[in-house]
Amino acid sequence: MSRLKELRKYIDDQLSKMQDKDEQRSAIVHLYGVSLAATMIAKRRGLDPELASMAGMLHDLYAYMNASYDDHAHRGADLARDILSKLKLTDDNETELICCAIYHHDDKLVTDSDFDEVLKDADVISHCMNDISKPIKEKEQARFEKLCEEFQMLY
Numbered sequence: 001m002s003r004l005k006e007l008r009k010y011i012d013d014q015l016s017k018m019q020d021k022d023e024q025r026s027a028i029v030h031l032y033g034v035s036l037a038a039t040m041i042a043k044r045r046g047l048d049p050e051l052a053s054m055a056g057m058l059h060d061l062y063a064y065m066n067a068s069y070d071d072h073a074h075r076g077a078d079l080a081r082d083i084l085s086k087l088k089l090t091d092d093n094e095t096e097l098i099c100c101a102i103y104h105h106d107d108k109l110v111t112d113s114d115f116d117e118v119l120k121d122a123d124v125i126s127h128c129m130n131d132i133s134k135p136i137k138e139k140e141q142a143r144f145e146k147l148c149e150e151f152q153m154l155y
């Protein structure tokens with residue numbers, strides 16, 4: 001089994017414990033959506049698509065499992081570190097890269113490392129494109145506009 005598949009299996013098991021089934025569905029759609037978008041963006045930018053995909057799968061798991069977005073990026077980075085060290089799917093550098101991206105993913109108005117930016121942009125793609133009839137959030141507008149330019153899409 002690929003390590004991405006193995007990680008997804010673990011995350012599916014965790015999400016299956018969620019009581020609220022609507023919220024569970026949203027969690028699955030969002031985590032898999034961000035994972036796919038992160039793969040695409042990483043490939044476009046010459047970064048590691050597999051690690052980007054894994055970061056996408058893990059990035060909001062803390063929020064879904066605890067039904068709280070309070071400091072979820074920082075707490076989510078700790079949770080991701082625990083999971084990755086338990087599953088032994090990544091080496092120390094890879095774990096650090098993934099957890100650092102999760103730690104920074106809510107800081108959409110600042111620019112962090114290239115890999116951190118992949119996860120932020122993937123999150124924005126999911127927020128802005130999962131239902132295009134929804135208005136784009138002000139704090140995500142500039143980032144989404146840049147992404148449309150990068151991927152040659154009309155804003």
Ligand SMILES: [Fe+2]
Pocket residue numbers: 059060072073105106
């Ligand atoms: Fe988040």
Ligand SMILES: [Fe+2]
Pocket residue numbers: 030034059060123
């Ligand atoms: Fe997210």
